[in-house]
Amino acid sequence: MDKLKAFILTLGVSGTTLAIYSYFILGNIPLTALGIGALVTSASLAQTPRESPYREAAIAALQAYAVNIARLMEELSARPPSTYLPEGILLVPLGGSAKPTLRPEPDRLIWKDTNGHFLVLSTPSYGVEKSSNLESSLEYVLVDTLGLCDGVRVVERDTLILVELEGVRSLGEPARFRQVLGSLQAHVAASVAAASLNSPVTVEGIESRGKSLILRLARGEGLA
Amino acid sequence: MLKKDIIFNSVLPAFYSVTVAFLASLGEKRLDAYLSLLTLEYLFLYTILRPKRRKHDLVLIALLVVFFIAVALRIAEVLGI
Numbered sequence: 001m002d003k004l005k006a007f008i009l010t011l012g013v014s015g016t017t018l019a020i021y022s023y024f025i026l027g028n029i030p031l032t033a034l035g036i037g038a039l040v041t042s043a044s045l046a047q048t049p050r051e052s053p054y055r056e057a058a059i060a061a062l063q064a065y066a067v068n069i070a071r072l073m074e075e076l077s078a079r080p081p082s083t084y085l086p087e088g089i090l091l092v093p094l095g096g097s098a099k100p101t102l103r104p105e106p107d108r109l110i111w112k113d114t115n116g117h118f119l120v121l122s123t124p125s126y127g128v129e130k131s132s133n134l135e136s137s138l139e140y141v142l143v144d145t146l147g148l149c150d151g152v153r154v155v156e157r158d159t160l161i162l163v164e165l166e167g168v169r170s171l172g173e174p175a176r177f178r179q180v181l182g183s184l185q186a187h188v189a190a191s192v193a194a195a196s197l198n199s200p201v202t203v204e205g206i207e208s209r210g211k212s213l214i215l216r217l218a219r220g221e222g223l224a
Numbered sequence: 225m226l227k228k229d230i231i232f233n234s235v236l237p238a239f240y241s242v243t244v245a246f247l248a249s250l251g252e253k254r255l256d257a258y259l260s261l262l263t264l265e266y267l268f269l270y271t272i273l274r275p276k277r278r279k280h281d282l283v284l285i286a287l288l289v290v291f292f293i294a295v296a297l298r299i300a301e302v303l304g305i
Contacts, residue, residue: 023255029254030245030258033247033258033259034244037240037262038237040262040283043282043283044232044233044275045233047277047283048229048232048233048275049276049277143226144276150228151227151228167227
């Protein structure tokens with residue numbers, strides 16, 4: 001039994017014993033309430049999940065995904081900035097830094113429009129609904145589901161969106177992935193933002209401040 | 225555990241300790257008064273911090289049930305039922 005479980009059990013048993021003894025034997029109400037408080041605290045601790053094994057598996061899958069994407073981008077000389085579309089598509093410029101003008105045809109890996117060639121990748125939707133609240137969606141995916149950071153704050157001003165990710169943990173992404181798409185947290189955040197806002201999103205800049213990451217996202221117009 | 229879960233599970237017993245000490249110093253002898261405040265504090269912290277739970281928050285449900293029973297008994301006592 002690990003230390004936390006032992007502590008929870010000890011607290012629960014102590015609280016129950018104190019509450020019962022204080023109420024029935026001593027007739028002391030404050031001590032009874034204290035025992036009940038200890039019992040409630042131990043129940044709360046018992047109900048709080050620690051690290052879910054599914055979360056670790058999801059992060060391992062994301063890390064493998066980052067390695068594969070980095071190899072593809074290295075091979076094709078991909079460059080930033082990338083454009084995230086709300087339907088879960090990522091367009092990465094190849095050999096240039098232009099923004100796409102046309103929506104890619106389905107199932108294409110390389111897409112050519114008037115502004116150049118783009119690598120077409122699929123990004124997971126994470127179950128985010130279109131036109132939902134951006135901060136709630138980011139918190140749901142990045143904090144609650146994947147545990148990639150401890151907190152999210154969003155500030156929107158016209159087409160500029162500032163996203164602050166607090167308590168970001170390093171996931172060891174390949175250098176090419178970081179260069180083109182930023183960290184995995186930035187990549188997931190941009191993908192969720194595009195889906196939540198129901199409009200294309202471009203990552204304009206990423207700034208690291210201690211354990212926080214500040215993303216500058218630009219909201220674009222829909223592609224033809 | 226997430227940071228907010230750690231904060232919740234640390235602040236909750238601190239609130240409880242202060243509340244029990246305060247009510248005891250006032251000479252409060254009714255158990256339902258203590259339970260009502262413990263329930264309200266749990267609900268207040270839960271609403272502010274939204275700690276992660278495995279499924280439903282059974283502690284909150286149990287506290288609310290006890291709270292409503294205590295309130296119903298008090299009302300019955302006042303009405304002489």
